[in-house]
Amino acid sequence: MIFRSEASRGYTLSAPATAYVGFLVAAPLVILVAYSFWTQSYVTLDKTPTLKNYRDAFADPLVRHLMLRSIWIAGAVTAVTVALAYPIAYFIAMKARKKTIWLLLITIPFWSSYLLRVFAWKLILGFNGVMNSALLMLGLIDEPLDFLLYNEFAVVLTLAHAWAPFAILPIYVSLQKIDPSLLEAATDLGNGPIRRFMRVTLPLTIPGIIAACLIIFIPTVGDYVTPALVGGSDGKMIANLIQVQFGAANNWPLGATLSLIAMLSVGFVAIVFVLTATRLGRRIK
Amino acid sequence: MTDRNIIELRGVEKRYGTFVAAAGINLDLKEGEFFSLLGPSGCGKTTVLRMIAGFQEPTKGSVLIDGQDMEGVPANNRPTNMVFQSYAIFPHLNVGNNVAYGLRGKAPKAEIDQRVAEALEMVELGGLQDRGAGELSGGQRQRVALARALIMRPKVLLLDEPLSALDKKLREQMQFEMRNLQQSLGITFVMVTHDQYEAMTMSDRIGVMFNGRLKQVDTPTTLYARPCDQQVASFIGEMNILPAQLLDETGDTLSINAAAFGRMEIERNPNVATSDRNMNIGIRPEQLEIAAEKPEDYPSTVQGTVSNVAFYGENIHYHIQVAGTETPISVSVPNYFHTVDFNRGDAVWLGLQGASVIDLGQSTE
Numbered sequence: 001m002i003f004r005s006e007a008s009r010g011y012t013l014s015a016p017a018t019a020y021v022g023f024l025v026a027a028p029l030v031i032l033v034a035y036s037f038w039t040q041s042y043v044t045l046d047k048t049p050t051l052k053n054y055r056d057a058f059a060d061p062l063v064r065h066l067m068l069r070s071i072w073i074a075g076a077v078t079a080v081t082v083a084l085a086y087p088i089a090y091f092i093a094m095k096a097r098k099k100t101i102w103l104l105l106i107t108i109p110f111w112s113s114y115l116l117r118v119f120a121w122k123l124i125l126g127f128n129g130v131m132n133s134a135l136l137m138l139g140l141i142d143e144p145l146d147f148l149l150y151n152e153f154a155v156v157l158t159l160a161h162a163w164a165p166f167a168i169l170p171i172y173v174s175l176q177k178i179d180p181s182l183l184e185a186a187t188d189l190g191n192g193p194i195r196r197f198m199r200v201t202l203p204l205t206i207p208g209i210i211a212a213c214l215i216i217f218i219p220t221v222g223d224y225v226t227p228a229l230v231g232g233s234d235g236k237m238i239a240n241l242i243q244v245q246f247g248a249a250n251n252w253p254l255g256a257t258l259s260l261i262a263m264l265s266v267g268f269v270a271i272v273f274v275l276t277a278t279r280l281g282r283r284i285k
Numbered sequence: 286m287t288d289r290n291i292i293e294l295r296g297v298e299k300r301y302g303t304f305v306a307a308a309g310i311n312l313d314l315k316e317g318e319f320f321s322l323l324g325p326s327g328c329g330k331t332t333v334l335r336m337i338a339g340f341q342e343p344t345k346g347s348v349l350i351d352g353q354d355m356e357g358v359p360a361n362n363r364p365t366n367m368v369f370q371s372y373a374i375f376p377h378l379n380v381g382n383n384v385a386y387g388l389r390g391k392a393p394k395a396e397i398d399q400r401v402a403e404a405l406e407m408v409e410l411g412g413l414q415d416r417g418a419g420e421l422s423g424g425q426r427q428r429v430a431l432a433r434a435l436i437m438r439p440k441v442l443l444l445d446e447p448l449s450a451l452d453k454k455l456r457e458q459m460q461f462e463m464r465n466l467q468q469s470l471g472i473t474f475v476m477v478t479h480d481q482y483e484a485m486t487m488s489d490r491i492g493v494m495f496n497g498r499l500k501q502v503d504t505p506t507t508l509y510a511r512p513c514d515q516q517v518a519s520f521i522g523e524m525n526i527l528p529a530q531l532l533d534e535t536g537d538t539l540s541i542n543a544a545a546f547g548r549m550e551i552e553r554n555p556n557v558a559t560s561d562r563n564m565n566i567g568i569r570p571e572q573l574e575i576a577a578e579k580p581e582d583y584p585s586t587v588q589g590t591v592s593n594v595a596f597y598g599e600n601i602h603y604h605i606q607v608a609g610t611e612t613p614i615s616v617s618v619p620n621y622f623h624t625v626d627f628n629r630g631d632a633v634w635l636g637l638q639g640a641s642v643i644d645l646g647q648s649t650e
Contacts, residue, residue: 184340185373189359189387203377285382
């Protein structure tokens, strides 16, 4: 009898998901916000509300530096990944015959763990790694290159590889949705392949590009495993600092504050990006 | 319409592997003509249109537009424009930018704006430049597609089933509008359609296609009155086909003995290959007289029974079972007095003039 009305049926069906989100997303977020207004000295938690953490965070040049670097690295990862993913998605959507097989091939990296993939990059880029050995063997270099690993470049490369499928899929979907007769109409009205791409294909795939950018940018800003493993001291990001606050430094309130600052910065950048991209798309005639 | 050929197809053939989509197409289209390619779906008519547009290259033969061989000329460099079956309105552009699409970068902005306004005026969408592509009705989309193609001032406008997505009322209205537009602009229109009425009401000439072959190219009236064979005869309008024996021929008059109706004299059809001893004749349903009593002023008559009645509004269709042929004879009577005169099972007489009988040539069975 609970299922009598549409509304009660809807609530019942969505209850497990609501509870899940409530306990695992909303509640931790509330706790995080609460912590950011508290202070801690050694093991005692002072629950008097204060803005001290925020003042400390904004005053600290390291925080600003790491935050900007995180956004810069995530932005670079996003740009590189989307730029490389677009041609692949275009090939699968427009040219490939066996689309399912191609899509399956793209997901193959996911069949192994992310940590393994990061370690694989360490092996490839390391001082005695695959890349250096190969270049030495070919006689192209005299001594191993040391700028391959433990810097921003390694972080960008590793993340771009890991996130490629997340960029390919939304772009593929938006390309797939384009009615082929629109492309023929553009040709018929005098456009060659490049003009046609710029005026029809690209603007119609902007939603896919935006989705791909957000899917990659938002999680990579806060990535912590990759910079910890291949970033060295040059490649450290904000998440590494946050981790230190919750771990070695044992300052949860500051950690919570930094997390919230990171979240808000990401949100701000994402909103500015979406608005700009949408506006640019509308200007194409 | 002038006598100059604007499009010439010379032995055009298109194969996909072993499948022959079109073959042996020879066709001259006059400047300023409204030409329709008519045929059932899959007959190759769209393939022919797309070869003219340049979306497909013929496997054999050549396409000439305004005297120039189009081989190797891509679709974007051909003096043709197309109205697509789906209309292909760019969803990210408003009406004005859709119509202006082909002119961008080729003319100054002020000129583009003026030509867009004129083109929209021409298709009766004046002032709708800022309307979004998603806010248009089916008929408006069709008009935008027309304006977008015509603004390019093409030598030939290609139309791929342009009216098939519209409802019946709108379709009939658009038939007249498009015909008027074509006549006032004097541009050659080539339309692909499977709708015989559409083709007949709009076209100067019609090319009928079956199985990749162009069967007959003629004016609508000739196609209706002098089809080249049974297939064309039954595709254009409704047709009763009866077997007959050729008894004698003097000049253009054939003396025959037709099933059900018996002896009569009919006119030779110059479009059919030969009239053999075993031949077929065609009778249009509206050419038959139906009456309760034997109609005296008709030379050929036959008695039968009404097996079916269908009321269409503007006319009434009867199916009459007669001796001498298995399939019932279809008769169409205009609805003059708002009455259905005969009912199923009624005994009736059918009357026929030899002059309205169509010689369909030798029997293909």
